[in-house]
Amino acid sequence: MDRIVIVGAGQAGFQAAASLREAGFSGSLILVGDEAALPYQRPPLSKAYLAGKTDARGLLLRQESFFAEHRIDHRAGTRVTALDRGARQVRLSDGGSLGYDHLILATGTRNRTLPVPGADLAGVRQLRSLDDADALRAAIEGIRRIVVVGAGFIGLEFAAVCAARGLSVTVIEAAERVMARAVSPETSQAFRAFHEEAGVAFLFGAGVTAIEGEGGRVAAVRTADGQSLPADLVVVGIGVVPNQELAEDAGLAVRDGIEVDAFLATSDPAISAIGDCVRFPTRFAAGLPGGDRVRIESVQNAVDQGRCLAARLIGRPAAYDAVPWFWSDQGPRKLQIAGLAAPDDASVLRRASAGFSVFRFRDGRLSAVESVDRAADHMAARRLLAAGRTLTPEQASDPGFDLKALAT
Ligand code: FAD
The missing domain is CATH 3.50.50.60 (FAD/NAD(P)-binding domain)
Known part of the structure; x- marks a missing residue:
């Protein structure tokens, strides 16, 4: 070749x-x-x-x-x-x-664009590229109110950075919980609480019907239930x-x-x-x-x-078989996900003195593990999934059960 x-x-x-x-x-x-x-x-x-x-x-x-x-x-x-x-x-x-x-x-x-009137106003932005990030870094200087549309990973990471700077942040989400497509209800609940403690406000089950402007610039976000949320900057993170x-x-x-x-x-x-x-x-x-x-x-x-x-x-063919894994840093919290869960996979919580993991099971077998500030659980989960090994829900929930030993 x-x-x-x-x-x-x-x-x-x-x-x-x-x-x-x-x-x-x-x-x-x-x-x-x-x-x-x-x-x-x-x-x-x-x-x-x-x-x-x-x-x-x-x-x-x-x-x-x-x-x-x-x-x-x-x-x-x-x-x-x-x-x-x-x-x-x-x-x-x-x-x-x-x-x-x-x-x-x-x-x-x-990035998917928001199909509503006003989505092209100045001050309505997205985040995908270095150019987008440079524009956002400039845009958050000297403003007060930010509305984030979409409580996915990028929207929440952005919200956490802005809340840490003391800005007023409201996240509008069409689903009933954060990261609904990707994580268990337990992990969603925990991250909602983390963000609320940091000062982020949420509006769930809310559709955006229009972005309202003044003099060509964004002024507010209108929701399907008639609310108008004042905004100096709107960041749209509704998937790709x-x-x-x-x-x-x-x-x-x-x-x-x-x-x-x-x-x-x-x-x-x-x-x-x-x-x-x-x-x-x-x-x-x-x-x-x-x-x-x-x-x-x-x-x-x-x-x-x-x-x-x-x-x-170069002549060494092998089928692609890597364990999917992902991370998201939201404020001081590190979320790590190994495997792929379906929305209705069962959840088993494993608590530790710091952080926790949610083990997901599909048809009785381990499908994914969501770890929050639990890097060791995440690494063990990757090894277990790669080897096609599983564990019982009782073992998963027992903080004394030696995951590492099972994974090696
Ligand atoms: P990309 O990195 O998007 O690269 C595709 C490139 O192709 C782009 O530069 C595009 O402009 C170019 N291109 C497209 N069409 C053409 C064309 N016709 N001609 C020439 N060039 C073209 N993943 C994680 O695992 N953890 C994270 O914490 C995480 N955080 C993220 C935060 C942000 C803000 C974003 C945007 C993504 C994040 N991701 C994260 C996702 C991760 O960055 C992507 O999965 C990864 O970049 C995918 O790589 P890729 O090469 O497939 O696509």
Whole structure:
């Protein structure tokens, strides 16, 4: 294989490039990304970077010299606009085109927008990129009232940083609890309490019907039950949609993500896809509402898929089988999740003197573990899930039961 082109210079695309070189790929490697910056980590954008505890250089996955040293041709600020599968070429926003022997799609996701009047007013913002984070860092200077729409991970992380600065923060959520799609009612309840103690106010079961403005700027958020919440800044965090249009327009199979097989190949053997933009089969999704295929938005998934694909492309194929895991830092609390839970999986609480874990069970088997300030439980859970081992609910709830021993 002479040339591999990677579309998307985020966490997954960067990892594939770095792992290909590490594994000895000696051909041409081109990493095309539409953002201006060198590949960077997104998680700190809603945590340390937003809080001013790290700078843009601290976000970089590697410094500039790495790319030259590893002969990774990073084309920053360049968008791939179309795929020509017949000619094995991609078209670029600068008018050029690139041929490939193998193409990797690592295009990630983009934020869902709020479909209500006023959503385009100045002062209505989102958080996905470094540019968004820079704009938000500037926007929270000298204001008082913030409304966050959506009590998902990013909305809550943002709310925690702003509350810690003494700003007035209200989070509006359509569901009845925080992080409802991702965690158990027990974990939701605990995080609601953490945020309320820090001064965040919540409005649950509330739909946003309009953003009201004054002189072109946001002034308030109107809810379906007629409330009008004054706001100097509105941050919308209501989930993402996969960037799958390039694949779709080229006739590849898509369904809430680019469809790939267990080896991360698309329906065209010359094209693979990795990271937030793909839907893939995994044993960890068995019994979930969507069947055994999922799309996962996490650093772990982007990194492990980048590594797995690089191994296949240099001749060491293995099915992707990594345990899904995730973390979210909200104020001083660290939430870590191993595995994938369905909304109605049973919950078993394991308390400790500091922190707790919620063990989730599906059909009597361990499906996921949510740990709050319990890194040891999280690490044990990852090992248990990887080995396909389970435990009884009684063992899970017994703080004296040696999880570590079971996991090793
Ligand atoms: P991305 O990192 O999004 O990269 C995709 C890149 O492709 C983007 O730069 C995009 O602009 C580019 N692109 C798209 N289309 C094209 C095109 N046609 N041509 C060229 N370039 C293109 N995960 C965790 O596990 N823990 C966390 O605490 C956490 N916190 C997060 C906080 C924030 C604010 C955000 C936004 C995400 C967070 N995540 C977290 C999620 C994590 O960052 C993502 O799962 C990860 O970045 C996915 O990597 P990716 O490469 O698939 O996509």
